[in-house]
Amino acid sequence: MGDLVVGIDIGTTKVCTIVGEVRPEDIFIVGLGIEPGRGLKKGTVTDMTALSTAIAASVHKAERVSGYDISRAFISLAGSHMASINSVGTVGLVGNRGVTSVDMDRAIENARAIAIPHSREVLHVVPRSYSLDGQDHIPNPLGMHGFRLDAEVHIITVSTSSVANLEQSVQAAGVFPDRFILNPLASGDAVLTDVERDMGVVVIDIGGGTTDIGIFVERTIWHSAVIPVGGDMITNDITHWMHVSFDVAEAVKVQHGFAREKGVSETETFLVQPFGEGMPEEIKRGDLAMVIEARVSEIFELVQNEIKRSGYDDLLRAGAVLTGGCALLPGIRDVAAEVLGCPVRIARPEKLTGMADTLRSPAFSTSIGLLRLGLQMDTLSTTSPASNGGGSSKSIGKRLGDMFKRLLPDEG
Ligand SMILES: Nc1ncnc2c1ncn2[C@@H]1O[C@H](COP(=O)(O)OP(=O)(O)OP(=O)(O)O)[C@@H](O)[C@H]1O
Ligand SMILES: [Mg+2]
Missing domain, CATH: 3.30.420.40 (ATPase, nucleotide binding domain)
Incomplete structure (x- = not known):
């Protein structure tokens, strides 16, 4: 049994809620709800009431089909208000000892400390690679010896008010946004x-x-x-x-x-x-x-x-x-x-089973990418929590368990 997760892809033309079991070899689709998109233009909320109505309708469809009551979900985020920048963070390793995961986290945390305007916030901090005493392109330095560790990261920032509008629209539909994931990250995960x-x-x-x-x-x-x-x-x-x-x-x-x-x-x-x-x-x-x-x-x-x-x-x-x-x-x-x-x-999403026919289309790459990537981000301490602050303290099991309550005993 893999992990059962929910993703809501809020696009301009469609809102798509997917309940799926993420397994190592494929994603088993348990439920799906697609609604025409409303209230979003060029990735920015223009009508919160229309948008939350569309989200609620999509979520209810997915609930009916899957037999789960959806309370939390990973949410897609686009919008030309996003910006990305690469940054480097450094930590000293006293006594030429082996690198620990705490060192890696600290280096990433230091890389994250960039000056951004008050109107913006950090959405993702994705580690790119590390260097140890000047030797670069090290994907995973864990356990390696050195005096100085540098972490190179890709930082994605977004407009605080744009995210707040989306967050409120999702909450008005009765769902807690567990994490926002930028569209190109999700699409990349699904098709590359x-x-x-x-x-x-x-x-x-x-x-x-x-x-x-x-x-x-x-x-x-x-x-x-x-x-x-x-x-x-x-x-x-x-x-x-x-x-x-x-x-x-x-x-x-x-x-x-x-x-x-x-x-x-x-x-x-x-x-x-x-x-x-x-x-x-x-x-x-x-x-x-x-x-x-x-x-x-x-x-x-x-x-x-x-x-x-x-x-x-x-x-x-x-x-x-x-x-x-x-x-x-x-x-x-x-x-x-x-x-x-x-x-x-x-490209279109591949390796889908269950109720997957509709989803094997390029239009659903972001929607599918949300599931596996959302889950991965939750298990990596090296990625930032979403803007809502969710993610850092609760255990993963608890969070995924919270994503829904089973409506029907064992027959989704
Ligand atoms: N068979 C087709 N031929 C041409 N265009 C198509 C076809 N099917 C869908 N499209 C176009 O794809 C677009 C919708 O794509 P998609 O579902 O990926 O958008 P979205 O996720 O809702 O929007 P966005 O991600 O931009 O917010 C529409 O412009 C639609 O006309
Ligand atoms: Mg889209």
Whole structure:
């Protein structure tokens, strides 16, 4: 029996609650509740009442399906208010003795002590690597001898008020947010292979409202960013171009959309009912692809700028891994490869069992990543507790036990 955990992925277009048993070889999905997203724009709360109603509906669905009463959960967090920085912390090892886990924690704690504005708070402190007496790139120095230990960490900070708004929306839905996890960390955990993480890779999760970027080198995250662009912008472009409602444009995108003009035959057309009482209009699929390609290229140019800004663009030997709902757009891989100039793989969560059919889609990478990563973060003393302060003092068993009460005896 693995650990049973709950994750709530609060996205712009959907809220997804998953109850799953995290096992070494797979994740067994016990319950699932998906609701249309409301009250969140570009990863920032715009309507707390609408958002908490959507969260509550998603949680209730997952409760009904799983037979568990959900009281706590790991929560996804995006928002272009996030910022990331790398920092180093040092401790002296008196008497050239072996490094202990306390030394490692102290070095990380020192690395964490950076000056940040009052309006921001630290969300994650992820250890990248250690160096001992100047010898760097040591993944785990435990027990090794030296005089001076340096810990390199990746620190993610977020706007305090943005997190407070999300926290309040989750609590209003009757759930205690056990830990907030940044989207690109969760997506990376769900879809990247060990080889990719070793070689250096960028994971790009393009959702409805945000594009989440995580650069992984030597197995850990070295850079993260969230850009406020996504599939909703493509849909908006179609809305303006075709003079149709957002819903019609969304349906057109999903049914007929293609990310490359070159990939579509010149003769292909489809019919659309525009605003007003006119006759259905015949639209060339190639023209639609041209509109989509312009926006998709722009999104990847922004991603490319961010990769360059990180300074790690030369280290991505495994190229890019594309996920999020927009990865389903046919032709998008080619546009990504062209703009980024590297190999691109489209990824979805794998190794799922139980009620997993719906979840084997790029749209659910963040949702699935929350479960295993949330659990891992709880077991690592070297990662920071979430903004709510939960995590440091209570024992893991107690916390996971608190996540839900069983409603039905042994038959979830
Ligand atoms: N088959 C498809 N073809 C093209 N686009 C698609 C397809 N399926 C989903 N999308 C797009 O994917 C986007 C939603 O992706 P996703 O579910 O990852 O977003 P989200 O997690 O709700 O949002 P975010 O993470 O940005 O807050 C929408 O813009 C939607 O139109
Ligand atoms: Mg998302």
